Amino acid sequence: MSEQQEEVAKDRTAVELFAGGGGLAMAVQNAGFRPLLFNEVARWACETLAVKADRVPPKQRPPIPEPGQRPPLVEGDIQKLDMSYLADAGVDVLAGGPPCQPFSLGGIAKGDEDKRNMFPQMFKAIRQIRPKAVICENVRGLLRPSFAPYFEYILRELELPFEEREPESTWQEHDATLRERIEQAKTDPKKRYVVRAIPVNAADYGVPQIRHRVIIVAFRSDLPVDMDAFEDSVKRTEYSETALIRSMLGLGEDDYWGRHPNIPDHVRQRVLARLPETPPADDGKKPWRTLRDAIAGVCAGGKALPPITDDLLDRTDHDLGGFTDHIGWPDARIYDGHTPNELDRPAKTVKAGVHGVPGGESVMLLDERVRDKSAPDGWRYKHRYMTVRETARVMTFPDEVKLAGPRGEQMRQLGNAVPVLLGEVFAKAVAAALDKAENCK
Structure with missing residues (x-):
């Protein structure tokens, strides 16, 4: 032999x-x-x-x-x-x-x-x-x-x-x-x-x-x-957008809503309303990963990040689940030319910023909504800044990677x-x- x-x-x-x-x-x-x-x-x-x-x-x-x-x-x-x-x-x-x-x-x-x-x-x-x-x-x-x-x-x-x-x-x-x-x-x-x-x-x-x-x-x-x-x-x-659309329409083996069963019905209806009436043909690919997937740990097979509630938007590390840099930041704003990320889409491009304003666009729309008479349907969705850890997940950095510096410098490193x-x-x-x-x- x-x-x-x-x-x-x-x-x-x-x-x-x-x-x-x-x-x-x-x-x-x-x-x-x-x-x-x-x-x-x-x-x-x-x-x-x-x-x-x-x-x-x-x-x-x-x-x-x-x-x-x-x-x-x-x-x-x-x-x-x-x-x-x-x-x-x-x-x-x-x-x-x-x-x-x-x-x-x-x-x-x-x-x-x-x-x-x-x-x-x-x-x-x-x-x-x-x-x-x-x-x-x-x-x-x-x-x-x-x-x-x-x-x-x-x-x-x-x-x-x-x-x-x-x-x-x-x-x-x-x-x-x-x-x-x-x-x-x-x-x-x-x-x-x-x-x-x-x-x-x-x-x-x-x-x-x-x-x-x-x-x-x-x-x-x-x-x-x-x-x-x-x-x-x-x-x-x-991966493809086509496959993401099909998974949201309940077509194929990958059921987006089954993966995220706790999404409020009004959010689901809002997402479905913008999908094409005629389903796109199957391209044999996997669905694009979304911001919600990243936060839930779907992309890296990790744990879901704990939610950041209003009382945690205080620049303080509350040691949520032991995740580093998962810190709430106050005063996020939405205005013309500064639209937020949506949970059920891939995140927008993470940017290092211009003129010393790193991460200035890292705002995300939440599932929660409040009454607002000025809104077309009488409701306004709440929003907040993404945490550094959420942004790191969007960049597919492992959770164990600790970025040095204050928040702005951490976001700059991620954007670059x-x-x-x-x-x-x-x-x-x-x-x-x-x-x-x-x-x-």
């Missing part, structure tokens, strides 16, 4: 830049990548990361951790960070979400001229580290027609990151050079990447939130990665993060693509 050797799991490694509160970092680790380095500049995000990482003193070269050791955390400006010591470490994945304010619909939208544009630092890191793959998340604003030429330039820079831009040249001049080099196709395969940009809605991946983003993935071109197969794998989403579940889908697909490519070599 022939001996069968047990397959040894690969020691996959990752570097995380612009790590923030750790959403993408958790996703990459959940996919089996061991972190070699975290970098972040924001004070409170660093405090959050420091729970599972070791700070490196300024100007000291970070150590390369062995399996089982805590990764180093370099706190500070990435422009001052030299990562060339990792060139021979065989880094599998470089992951990060460069600050998105230059491209966000809610930001100033100065585009490539904005000093907060950190894409050049991603390209510098690629030159220094030479990772096998890159995962980069950013806002959908990158895809706006007004930014299309510059976004295409970003993708070409990622394809040829070793073709550095001259300090005095414009991006248009550098883009012309890149186009010429790409057409020549003479670049060393280890210095060239194959790139795909994939628009996503996090709700389609089981995240209880409407969050439109673009995920950019690149593989080093010396690796025989089947890019079409990779893209197909991450685009085959499991990648939903863990969304990032995990892409990180697992990257790991699978690398495994297949390396087995073919």
Whole structure:
């Protein structure tokens, strides 16, 4: 009888830049990548990361951790960070979400001229580290027609990151050079990447939130990665609005109202009244997860969060069920352009805020209602701010993750993060693509 050797799991490694509160970092680790380095500049995000990482003193070269050791955390400006010591470490994945304010619909939208544009630092890191793959998340604003030429330039820079831009040249001049080099196709395969940009809605991946983003993935071109197969794998989403509508109409095996039997009838009727009269055809997918699902623990298979009643809206931690940061906050308002989240829909996009007002839109409509003569039907639904823990669940952060800082800074970390579940889908697909490519070599 022939001996069968047990397959040894690969020691996959990752570097995380612009790590923030750790959403993408958790996703990459959940996919089996061991972190070699975290970098972040924001004070409170660093405090959050420091729970599972070791700070490196300024100007000291970070150590390369062995399996089982805590990764180093370099706190500070990435422009001052030299990562060339990792060139021979065989880094599998470089992951990060460069600050998105230059491209966000809610930001100033100065585009490539904005000093907060950190894409050049991603390209510098690629030159220094030479990772096998890159995962980069950013806002959908990158895809706006007004930014299309510059976004295409970003993708070409990622394809040829070793073709550095001259300090005095414009991006248009550098883009012309890149186009010429790409057409020549003479670049060393280890210095060239194959790139795909994939628009996503996090709700389609089981995240209880409407969050439109673009995920950019690149593989080093010396690796025989089947890019079409990779893209197909991450685009085959499991969740849909169609399936949510059908579950609310009592069609199929997933009964939304059966999952939430204590919803008041007037809420149920309000939700059903806006559904289409003709049921959509079955698409074979699972229902979008809703804010109510997140609070009830359906998404993560956890416990339901205790309710926040009016008497708990006092900024005080009442230790409700032992959940951290499940704290009521007073004075939530609804006004034009500031509409609330509804429990029976995926939450609106969690935002980091503009001009220092993080989480300003995190208001939710409740099941309770009160008489109001000014309302069309004589009733007004009550509302309140979402707690940090509820918002963390919407971002699919595990309940055990404690975010550092005051409420505003916690919400800022969440608004800047990648939903863990969304990032995990892409990180697992990257790991699978690398495994297949390396087995073919």
